[in-house]
Structures are given as structure tokens and as C-alpha cells.
Amino acid sequence: MALYAPEHDDLRAAVRGLLEKAADSAAVRRTVAAGGFDAALWQRMSGELGLAGLAIPEEHGGSGYGPVELGVVLEEIGRANLPSPYLTTVLAGVALSTAGAADDLLPVVAAGERLATVSFGTGWTLDGDRVTGLVDHVPDGTTADRLVLVGAPGGVVVDLAGADRRPLRTMDLTRGQARITLAGAPARPFAAPHGWAGRVGAVAAVLVACEQVGGADRVLETASAYAGERVQFGRPIGSFQAVKHLLADMLVALELARSTQQHALGLLAAPGADPAAVDAAARSARVACSRAFVQISSDAIRVLGGIGYTWEHDAHLYFRRARASAALFGAGDDLDRLATHAGLVPS
Amino acid sequence: MTDDFRRRCAAFFAAHGQHPEAVPSRSRDPAAYVAAARDHQRALHGAGLAGITWPAAYGGLGLGPEFRRVFDEEAAGSETFADLFTIGFGMCGPVLLALGTEEQRRRHLPPMLRADEVWCQLFSEPGAGSDLASLSTAATPDGDGWVVTGQKVWTTYAHHSDRGLLLARTDPGVPKHRGLTMFVADMAAPGITVRPLRQATGDAEFNEVFLDDVRLGPDDVVGEVGGGWRAATLMLANERVALSDNPIGSPVTLDAVVALARRHGRADDPVVRRRLGEAYVAQQEVDLFARRIAAEVRVGNDPGSLASVGKLAAARVARQVAALALEIAGPEAVAWDPDDPDGGLWAYGELYAPSLSIAGGTEQIQRTILGERVLGLPREPQADRDVPFRDLRRSG
Ligand SMILES: Cc1cc2nc3c(=O)[nH]c(=O)nc-3n(C[C@H](O)[C@H](O)[C@H](O)COP(=O)(O)OP(=O)(O)OC[C@H]3O[C@@H](n4cnc5c(N)ncnc54)[C@H](O)[C@@H]3O)c2cc1C
Numbered sequence: 001m002a003l004y005a006p007e008h009d010d011l012r013a014a015v016r017g018l019l020e021k022a023a024d025s026a027a028v029r030r031t032v033a034a035g036g037f038d039a040a041l042w043q044r045m046s047g048e049l050g051l052a053g054l055a056i057p058e059e060h061g062g063s064g065y066g067p068v069e070l071g072v073v074l075e076e077i078g079r080a081n082l083p084s085p086y087l088t089t090v091l092a093g094v095a096l097s098t099a100g101a102a103d104d105l106l107p108v109v110a111a112g113e114r115l116a117t118v119s120f121g122t123g124w125t126l127d128g129d130r131v132t133g134l135v136d137h138v139p140d141g142t143t144a145d146r147l148v149l150v151g152a153p154g155g156v157v158v159d160l161a162g163a164d165r166r167p168l169r170t171m172d173l174t175r176g177q178a179r180i181t182l183a184g185a186p187a188r189p190f191a192a193p194h195g196w197a198g199r200v201g202a203v204a205a206v207l208v209a210c211e212q213v214g215g216a217d218r219v220l221e222t223a224s225a226y227a228g229e230r231v232q233f234g235r236p237i238g239s240f241q242a243v244k245h246l247l248a249d250m251l252v253a254l255e256l257a258r259s260t261q262q263h264a265l266g267l268l269a270a271p272g273a274d275p276a277a278v279d280a281a282a283r284s285a286r287v288a289c290s291r292a293f294v295q296i297s298s299d300a301i302r303v304l305g306g307i308g309y310t311w312e313h314d315a316h317l318y319f320r321r322a323r324a325s326a327a328l329f330g331a332g333d334d335l336d337r338l339a340t341h342a343g344l345v346p347s
Numbered sequence: 348m349t350d351d352f353r354r355r356c357a358a359f360f361a362a363h364g365q366h367p368e369a370v371p372s373r374s375r376d377p378a379a380y381v382a383a384a385r386d387h388q389r390a391l392h393g394a395g396l397a398g399i400t401w402p403a404a405y406g407g408l409g410l411g412p413e414f415r416r417v418f419d420e421e422a423a424g425s426e427t428f429a430d431l432f433t434i435g436f437g438m439c440g441p442v443l444l445a446l447g448t449e450e451q452r453r454r455h456l457p458p459m460l461r462a463d464e465v466w467c468q469l470f471s472e473p474g475a476g477s478d479l480a481s482l483s484t485a486a487t488p489d490g491d492g493w494v495v496t497g498q499k500v501w502t503t504y505a506h507h508s509d510r511g512l513l514l515a516r517t518d519p520g521v522p523k524h525r526g527l528t529m530f531v532a533d534m535a536a537p538g539i540t541v542r543p544l545r546q547a548t549g550d551a552e553f554n555e556v557f558l559d560d561v562r563l564g565p566d567d568v569v570g571e572v573g574g575g576w577r578a579a580t581l582m583l584a585n586e587r588v589a590l591s592d593n594p595i596g597s598p599v600t601l602d603a604v605v606a607l608a609r610r611h612g613r614a615d616d617p618v619v620r621r622r623l624g625e626a627y628v629a630q631q632e633v634d635l636f637a638r639r640i641a642a643e644v645r646v647g648n649d650p651g652s653l654a655s656v657g658k659l660a661a662a663r664v665a666r667q668v669a670a671l672a673l674e675i676a677g678p679e680a681v682a683w684d685p686d687d688p689d690g691g692l693w694a695y696g697e698l699y700a701p702s703l704s705i706a707g708g709t710e711q712i713q714r715t716i717l718g719e720r721v722l723g724l725p726r727e728p729q730a731d732r733d734v735p736f737r738d739l740r741r742s743g
Contacts, residue, residue, distance in 0.1 A: 002642070224722045224723065224724060227724055228723065228724055228725060235725070235728070236724075236725045238718070238722075238724035238725050239724065239726060239727050239728070240727075241711070241714075241715065241727065243724075244714065244715060244718035244719070244722075244724050245711070245714040245715070247718055247722055247724065248713075248714035248715070248717040248718045248722070249714065251656065251717050251718075251721060252656045252659055252660060252717070255636060255653065255656045256632035256633075256636055256656065257632070259632060259635035259636040259639045260628075260631060260632055260635055262635075262639065263631075263635045263638075281631075284627070284628050284631045284632075287624075287625075287628045288628055288631075288632055334624070335620070335621045335624030335625060335628075336617070336620050336621065336624060337624070338623075338624035338627045338628060339619075339620040339621070339623040339624040339627065341627065342601060342605055342623055342624070342626075342627040343602060343605040343606075344605050344608055344609065344614050344619075344620060345614065346614055346615050346620075347614055347615055
């Protein structure tokens with residue numbers, strides 16, 4: 001069965017249409033300079049288009065779709081390199097709704113009225129309804145209203161109002177991170193079904209992969225167009241094999257990565273898929289898409305030459321996001337886990 | 348919808364499936380391998396499982412690509428003998444379906460599916476490899492037919508083949524791409540001599556094919572006279588799809604490397620684990636890309652230039668996996684007990700891998716295809732595009 005139906009094309013066109021108008025390069029740069037995200041655009045995305053609630057069940061105020069639809073939106077956000085709390089907020093929505101937790105919070109998250117983020121960090125302890133510890137590198141941790149701590153056997157929702165959060169300096173200028181220190185902060189623990197944390201981790205990996213594929217696609221488009229226009233030695237530089245083949249290798253990386261991304265999305269959306277297969281597919285997608293985005297955004301700078309190395313050109317903004325997104329949500333042990341999936345079980 | 352078909356496939360493989368290691372070695376006993384391959388294909392045909400996506404009128408099952416995938420899933424772990432049949436089923440068949448006459452399809456496709464006739468690809472020549480359009484084997488009009496003289500080279504399995512699709516020059520007076528015609532050649536025809544060539548692995552699977560005054564009839568033309576380049580590019584596009592499926596014929600699989608690492612006590616070695624994880628992702632990329640492309644392709648259609656992605660990646664993963672095996676096996680990979688029949692596996696894999704970067708169009712040619720036809724980059728200036736073939740500078 002095909003992953004995408006005509007409704008997905010419509011969704012993609014709607015999001016792209018909005019972002020091309022409201023989040024062109026100049027707009028993104030204004031947001032980057034001001035910090036945070038464009039609140040007016042967020043309202044249009046969540047209000048007009050209902051994007052924040054896409055994957056939240058209808059009984060909780062969402063529209064009951066799933067990861068495939070989130071993936072379409074995230075690809076477009078990735079293309080625009082948009083600073084947006086979308087990734088973290090929808091991931092928190094998935095975490096809570098798949099646990100059957102925080103029913104009162106879901107409708108406001110679905111409406112885009114509350115922002116939430118997620119951490120898989122383990123440096124915290126729960127004592128009754130108080131949580132203590134250090135949660136570091138929380139994406140969008142400076143702007144979110146709630147933090148969902150994903151643990152086992154269940155999770156915790158923390159209200160970040162009044163929490164001690166230190167904004168970090170980030171390589172990626174389009175997504176902030178915070179170091180959050182919790183000292184007996186009020187928290188709402190919740191139970192979750194068996195395998196929940198792994199599932200949320202897989203969703204996180206795949207959603208990041210979608211954003212990366214979108215970004216990589218856009219960067220390759222930009223670099224190819226430039227290679228067709230820029231003339232040196234009396235020819236467009238894209239007619240030189242060294243440049244053409246560099247771009248071809250970028251295309252290879254992108255299309256291979258896209259195949260892993262689509263497969264992982266399909267598995268996430270398939271009811272009753274084997275959790276081990278989902279984990280392997282999600283990690284493979286994260287490795288492939290992270291690498292592809294890093295390779296493509298870095299090689300694009302080379303194709304562009306001096307202009308690509310300037311602050312004014314967007315190339316470095318994508319490269320920064322590629323590097324930083326590759327490290328989101330505990331990506332570190334993917335290759336080791338994949339060796340196990342391949343059959344090399346550690347003793 | 349596919350459930351019944353899946354059951355039939357499962358039943359077939361339960362009864363006839365052969366583990367790859369139980370099959371005669373392609374390399375040590377090629378004649379037995381070819382015989383086993385033909386038997387296997389006949390059994391598939393007998394069970395009504397041959398030509399899944401080909402029209403029923405030509406002996407196929409007329410089913411969609413999703414059935415092909417079900418078949419592949421059920422075939423996993425069994426020998427497929429793809430080596431012998433890829434050129435027929437993956438390349439010649441689709442071209443005949445797209446461009447052949449009704450008569451040619453009815454004549455050639457059913458025996459191909461029954462493995463009564465194995466096919467080869469008579470394209471490359473000593474003087475024409477990447478620049479295939481510069482080939483010089485000449486088909487000269489003679490009566491209502493043609494007389495062909497020239498030489499082909501690197502012709503895989505020509506020595507086991509009954510027929511081949513031959514690309515020859517019918518008009519040397521026009522630029523190189525325009526003067527070519529594709530023919531069906533009967534490999535038993537008088538004037539055809541096949542001489543096996545030994546490869547870097549030591550095996551002899553490809554050949555030189557000499558054509559001396561070989562007579563072809565008007566019914567042997569595939570497509571239009573002078574339309575050979577179009578037919579050839581269609582065949583090459585199908586070849587890229589065929590070769591982007593699992594690295595054809597590479598004996599060193601990821602599973603074999605996992606078993607090797609275990610035997611060598613390297614299951615906890617972080618470097619080996621990391622490299623294996625990387626190879627696993629690369630293999631997944633190749634498998635999933637092939638699946639994605641197969642779903643987008645209908646038989647006989649131009650699968651599009653994007654298939655070059657798969658071909659490049661399949662060659663790369665074959666090299667990556669073979670190299671990892673050598674690294675883990677260490678000295679054992681390069682010197683082994685003569686009594687150990689599998690001792691040479693890792694060396695063989697390492698020697699086999701480079702062929703995948705050459706056969707079916709080299710890596711440079713694939714990158715150029717992707718750059719120009721997918722990314723739309725400007726072509727390189729070409730000195731020879733509009734020059735009549737007979738005035739071209741050529742090597743060899
Ligand atoms: C195992 C194997 C099986 C084969 N089976 C068949 C078969 O069944 N039938 C058949 O017809 N052929 C077959 N071939 C032939 C194969 O298609 C050719 O070898 C291939 O297309 C390259 O041609 P060549 O060997 O003449 O190398 P050349 O074309 O001489 O290339 C030599 C080098 O120059 C590079 N090069 C050439 N032109 C360019 C360019 N424009 N830009 C950049 N680099 C360039 C190439 O990439 C390569 O690195 C087979 C080859 C192998 C190795």
C-alpha cells in the first residue's frame with residue numbers, strides 16, 4: 001500500500017503554501033535574530049490549519065491522524081528551516097496520548113495554546129508528585145510550557161512555569177535548548193503501557209528524520225539550481241563533472257535516506273507492527289537521514305563556493321540544524337543497537 | 348488479496364526451496380549450477396509462479412508488483428538463481444514487452460519463463476564501453492535481412508545462453524546515436540563464436556562473442572530500424588533497476604559477516620559493532636530503495652533515471668560488507684586451508700565486489716545520469732554528438 005494518498009498531497013501543499021508566504025528566508029532570519037519562534041505563524045499553523053492537533057485523538061480535541069501526517073508537516077518545516085515548537089509539541093502530544101495520560105492537557109496542546117516538549121534524559125527522580133534533578137539539552141526547553149519526562153514504567157508531566165531553565169548557546173540557531181534544574185518541582189506522574197518509552201523514542205527518531213529529509217531536499221534544490229546558473233570558464237559549473245558528481249552523490253544520500261524514512265513511517269502507522277522491527281526501522285531512519293542532511297548541507301557549501309560560506313547565505317543555517325538535529329533525543333547508541341538488530345547480540 | 352498467492356509461494360518454497368549453501372557453487376561447478384538453475388525455474392513455472400508481473404498472454408501471471416513483493420518475501424533465505432536469469436527476466440523480457448512485436452513476444456517470452464531459453468546482452472565491445480553508442484559491430488542490409496560482423500565483449504553468460512539482444516550499427520553515415528538497431532540473435536546461429544574470459548575472481552562468467560557474417564531476418568529487429576538507441580536505453584534503465592536489488596551474486600552477506608564476528612569472539616568489540624551497524628543501515632537503504640522503486644515501476648515502463656541511485660548504493664554496500672568481513676577475519680581471509688571448501692569465501696567476495704561498480708554502467712556514468720536527468724544539470728559539451736559515425740575518433 002502506498003504511504004501517501006491524495007489527502008497527503010493536499011496537506012503538503014497547504015503547509016508549503018503557508019510557509020512559502022509567511023516563512024521565507026527573510027522571515028526566518030527575523031525570527032532567528034529575535035530568538036524563539038514566530039507566534040503569529042504558530043497561531044495560523046495550529047488555528048487555521050489545525051496542525052498542532054493532527055495526531056491527537058478526536059475525543060481530546062485533535063483530528064486523530066498519525067505519524068504519517070506529522071511527517072508531511074515536519075518535512076515542510078524542515079524545508080523552510082523554520083524555528084518552530086512543532087516537533088517537540090506534537091511529540092509530547094504523541095507521548096501523552098499513547099499513554100492515555102493528561103487528558104486535560106491534550107485539548108489545549110491540540111489547539112496550539114500550550115507548548116510542550118519531551119526529554120528522554122534520566123537524571124531525575126520522582127518523590128510522590130515532586131520531581132528533582134537535572135534535565136539537560138531539552139529542545140525548545142526555553143519556550144515550552146510543559147515538559148514530558150519519558151521514563152519507565154511511566155512518565156511525568158512537569159509544569160515549567162517558574163522552573164529554573166538556563167538557555168544554552170546552540171550551534172543550531174533555529175532551535176533553542178535549555179538546561180532545566182528541577183528542585184522538588186510539582187509534577188504529575190502517569191502510568192504507561194509496556195513498551196511505551198521505546199515507542200515514543202521511535203516516533204521521536206522518525207519525526208526528526210522527516211524534518212531532516214525536508215531540509216536536505218531544499219538544500220539540494222538550492223545547490224543544483226546554483227550549479228545550473230553560475231558560470232565559470234565559460235560554462236555553468238554544474239556541467240563540470242566534479243561538481244555534477246558531487247551533487248549526484250548528494251542525491252543518492254537523500255533518496256536512500258528518504259526510503260528509510262518512508263519505511264519507518266509506514267511501520268509506525270501499521271497497527272500491531274513488531275516493536276523490535278519498529279525500533280530497527282526508526283533508528284536506521286535516524287542514522288540515514290541525519291547523515292544525509294549533514295552530508296548534503298555541508299557539501300552544498302562547497303558547491304556554492306564563497307557565497308555559501310557567508311553569514312548572509314542560508315547554507316550555514318541548514319548545516320547547523322543538520323548537525324544539531326542529529327544529536328537530538330538520545331541518538332548516540334543507534335549504531336550499537338542496530339548491530340544487535342543485525343544479529344550480533346552482545347554477550 | 349495476496350493471501351492465497353502467499354500460501355502458494357510458501358508451499359513451493361517448502362517443497363522446492365534450496366538453501367543457497369546447498370546449491371552447486373557457481374564458481375566451482377558452473378555447469379551443475381546452471382542445470383540446477385534451469386530445473387528450479389522449470390519447477391517455478393510448473394507451480395504457476397513464473398512471470399508474476401508479465402501478461403498472461405505471454406505465459407505470465409498478469410499480477411501487480413505487490414505480488415512480486417510477496418513472492419520475494421516468501422523466497423527469502425532460498426536460492427533464487429538470479430545470476431542466471433536477471434538478464435532475461437529483468438532486462439530482455441521488459442524490452443520485448445515494451446518494444447517487441449506481438450509475434451516476438453509470443454515466440455520468445457514463454458520459453459524464457461520456462462528456462463528453455465536463457466538470454467544474454469550483446470552490447471559492449473572492445474572499443475565501446477561507457478560510450479556504448481560508439482559501437483562498431485555492423486549489420487549490413489542483405490536481401491530482406493541483415494548480415495552482422497563484429498565483436499562483443501564482457502557478455503555475461505553468453506556461453507550458457509540460447510538468445511541475446513544485440514545492438515549493432517545499421518547506418519554509419521549518421522551521428523552515432525541514430526544509426527543503431529536492436530536485434531534478437533540466436534546464439535546457435537552460424538558465424539557466432541563464444542569464448543569465455545576469465546575474471547579477476549578466477550571464474551569465467553563473461554565472454555568474448557565474435558560475429559562473422561551472421562544472418563538475421565527482418566523479424567529479428569526489435570523496435571525500429573535506426574531506433575536501437577531508444578531500445579538500448581530502455582534496457583539499460585531496466586538493468587539499473589535489476590542491479591539495484593540486492594547486490595547480485597555477491598556471496599558475502601551481512602548475515603555471513605555476523606556469524607563470522609561471532610565465531611571470532613568479536614560480538615562485544617565496539618569497533619566491529621559500529622561498523623556492522625553502519626553496514627546494516629547501508630543494506631537497509633539498498634533494500635528499501637529497491638522496494639520503493641519496484642513499487643513505482645510497471646513492467647516495460649522506463650523505470651526512470653532514479654534507479655541509478657540503487658545501482659550505486661548496491662555496489663557500495665557490497666564493497667562495504669566484503670571489506671568488513673576481511674577486517675574481522677584478518678589473516679584467515681587471505682590464506683586458508685586447502686581442505687576448507689569455504690575458506691576462500693571472504694577473498695572471493697572482496698574480489699567480486701568491484702565488478703558491481705563497472706557492470707551495467709560505471710559509477711561515473713551513473714552519477715552523470717543522475718546529475719543530468721534527475722537534477723537537470725547542464726550537459727557536458729560533447730564533441731561528437733552531431734558528427735557522422737564514420738568520421739568519429741575512436742579507440743581500439
Ligand atoms: C562483470 C561484468 C559483467 C558485464 N556484463 C556485460 C554484459 O552481459 N553485456 C554487455 O554488453 N556488457 C557487459 N559488461 C560491460 C560493462 O557494461 C562495461 O564494462 C562498462 O560499461 C564500462 O565499459 P568499459 O569496460 O569499456 O570501460 P570504459 O568505458 O573504458 O571506462 C574506463 C573508466 O573510464 C571512465 N569513464 C569513461 N567514460 C567516462 C565519462 N564520460 N566520464 C567519466 N568517466 C568516464 C569509467 O567510469 C571507468 O572508470 C560487463 C562488465 C563487467 C565488469
